[in-house]
Amino acid sequence: MTTPLAARLARDIAATGPMTVADYMERCLFDPVDGYYTTAEPFGAKGDFVTAPEISQMFGELIGLWAADTWTRLGSPTPFVLAELGPGRGTMMADMLRATRIVPGFLAAARIHLVEASERLREVQRATLSSERIAWKVSLTELPAGPLVLVANEFFDALPIRQFARTPEGIAERMIGLDGERLAFGLRPGARLDEVAQARLAAASAGAILELCPSGLTMAAEIAARIARDGGAALIVDYGHAGAREPAGGFGDTLQGLRAHAYDDPLAHPGTADLTAHVDFGALGDAARAVGARAFGPVAQGLLLERLGLSTRAARLKRDASPETAATIEAAHARLAGPGPDGMGELFKALALVHPALDAPAGFAPDEEMGKVAA
Numbered sequence: 001m002t003t004p005l006a007a008r009l010a011r012d013i014a015a016t017g018p019m020t021v022a023d024y025m026e027r028c029l030f031d032p033v034d035g036y037y038t039t040a041e042p043f044g045a046k047g048d049f050v051t052a053p054e055i056s057q058m059f060g061e062l063i064g065l066w067a068a069d070t071w072t073r074l075g076s077p078t079p080f081v082l083a084e085l086g087p088g089r090g091t092m093m094a095d096m097l098r099a100t101r102i103v104p105g106f107l108a109a110a111r112i113h114l115v116e117a118s119e120r121l122r123e124v125q126r127a128t129l130s131s132e133r134i135a136w137k138v139s140l141t142e143l144p145a146g147p148l149v150l151v152a153n154e155f156f157d158a159l160p161i162r163q164f165a166r167t168p169e170g171i172a173e174r175m176i177g178l179d180g181e182r183l184a185f186g187l188r189p190g191a192r193l194d195e196v197a198q199a200r201l202a203a204a205s206a207g208a209i210l211e212l213c214p215s216g217l218t219m220a221a222e223i224a225a226r227i228a229r230d231g232g233a234a235l236i237v238d239y240g241h242a243g244a245r246e247p248a249g250g251f252g253d254t255l256q257g258l259r260a261h262a263y264d265d266p267l268a269h270p271g272t273a274d275l276t277a278h279v280d281f282g283a284l285g286d287a288a289r290a291v292g293a294r295a296f297g298p299v300a301q302g303l304l305l306e307r308l309g310l311s312t313r314a315a316r317l318k319r320d321a322s323p324e325t326a327a328t329i330e331a332a333h334a335r336l337a338g339p340g341p342d343g344m345g346e347l348f349k350a351l352a353l354v355h356p357a358l359d360a361p362a363g364f365a366p367d368e369e370m371g372k373v374a375a
């Protein structure tokens with residue numbers, strides 16, 4: 001067996017039968033003994049991946065200014081809850097708080113909450129943000145009531161997905177079982193989906209895979225219901241697609257492992273590789289709209305950041321920088337906003353959920369509202 005968790009999963013499957021992809025992801029990421037986020041240091045050059053806030057301070061600064069601008073559009077409620085889901089090393093929140101010092105009243109009004117499931121990462125965040133007054137929560141449902149400005153970067157892609165395939169015999173769920181002693185994918189026939197998902201997959205071509213993220217939808221609805229009730233807005237940034245709104249229908253297997261900055265077979269290193277799936281922004285937006293919030297986007301990360309002032313910020317930072325530092329800033333600018341496989345600008349997208357009385361927030365245009373029929 002490749003990892004201690006692989007051996008334990010194989011024993012469990014031999015004893016109780018194949019597990020869903022969602023159960024497998026949950027165990028790989030958060031197993032209390034051998035889970036990836038429980039034990040590994042995933043971030044940075046020595047880790048497995050680099051996220052946007054770790055590439056450059058400019059990302060967190062602009063997201064911070066988005067939060068402060070949104071707070072102003074909400075009528076500057078005091079106090080309000082400033083929350084981040086899945087803060088990793090705490091870098092983005094540190095950059096957000098530094099950048100928003102210039103906004104009168106914002107930090108004094110903010111009750112800052114970080115939602116983090118990993119105790120180990122909570123420790124890292126405590127160290128990064130040691131000078132700030134912050135409360136930690138394990139779950140979104142523990143956030144206090146009141147107006148909410150919430151941000152989440154690369155959080156929803158870590159939530160467990162289920163995968164369903166259209167086969168000649170009907171709809172089957174993709175499962176993880178054993179081939180000899182090795183973990184292997186298989187199909188469990190006779191899967192039942194809700195009416196909308198059933199119809200979507202029934203209309204797809206043979207072999208199509210539909211991914212559903214039940215906990216992501218629950219969380220989007222929870223955030224949206226709070227926003228609709230107490231006022232507020234949320235900004236969700238991640239890699240993903242518009243789901244059923246995509247021209248090709250948003251089908252496909254996007255479960256992927258990431259290890260030492262390279263793609264990895266998702267069954268190869270359970271517990272020692274990161275596991276993610278692309279986010280279905282269309283489904284998150286629909287879940288939010290169903291409980292009374294408005295949804296804008298998804299817009300490409302590059303477009304969002306440029307609209308928020310990335311080029312101006314990069315030029316300002318370069319003005320006082322050495323040639324080496326200026327080159328680093330330029331490279332970070334291209335990585336955050338650029339196209340193609342090396343840039344995050346198109347692959348990553350942003351979705352905004354806002355109170356029904358709020359119009360398009362900064363970075364989004366009015367005609368980018370989800371579900372709005374063009375005039």
Ligand SMILES: C[S@@+](CC[C@H](N)C(=O)[O-])C[C@H]1O[C@@H](n2cnc3c(N)ncnc32)[C@H](O)[C@@H]1O
Nearest residue numbers: 037051086087088115116117118153154155158
């Ligand atoms: C890929 S990291 C992103 C970190 C950070 N936002 C960044 O951009 O660098 C995912 C983060 O979400 C946290 N996380 C994943 N699932 C979670 C859950 N269900 N509840 C709370 N935190 C979770 C992880 O522990 C980690 O901090």
